[in-house]
Amino acid sequence: MASKTHWFGSGSRIIITTTDKKLLKAHGINDIYHVEFPCSSEALEIFCLSAFDQKSPYVGFEELAMEVTQLAGDLPLGLSVFGSYLRGRSEEEWVAALPRFRKSLVPEIKEILR
Numbered sequence: 001m002a003s004k005t006h007w008f009g010s011g012s013r014i015i016i017t018t019t020d021k022k023l024l025k026a027h028g029i030n031d032i033y034h035v036e037f038p039c040s041s042e043a044l045e046i047f048c049l050s051a052f053d054q055k056s057p058y059v060g061f062e063e064l065a066m067e068v069t070q071l072a073g074d075l076p077l078g079l080s081v082f083g084s085y086l087r088g089r090s091e092e093e094w095v096a097a098l099p100r101f102r103k104s105l106v107p108e109i110k111e112i113l114r
Helices: 021-026 040-051 062-072 076-086 091-104 107-113
Strands: none
Touching: 040 062, 040 076, 062 076, 062 091, 076 091
């Protein structure tokens, strides 16, 4: 998209996301920051921020939150989507949603999201 770095003003930050490090190296990009997937405690926080608007689950939702977090794996988008879907729902509604979550996040979908 941008052929020359001088097109940008002094102090500009250009963020490129790719899994192809060779592409970056071929264009002289040497400052590469590799973003890891979140660990399980960070994943739970991401989920809880979407589901509860706080970093931890409500009392009584701890086990359900852990299960949903495990179903979404280490995918921040999945954690946020599941959290947003469950936000404001009752414990019974969470339990009812779990079988659908278990079925829909098949390995192929998880790989596509990665």
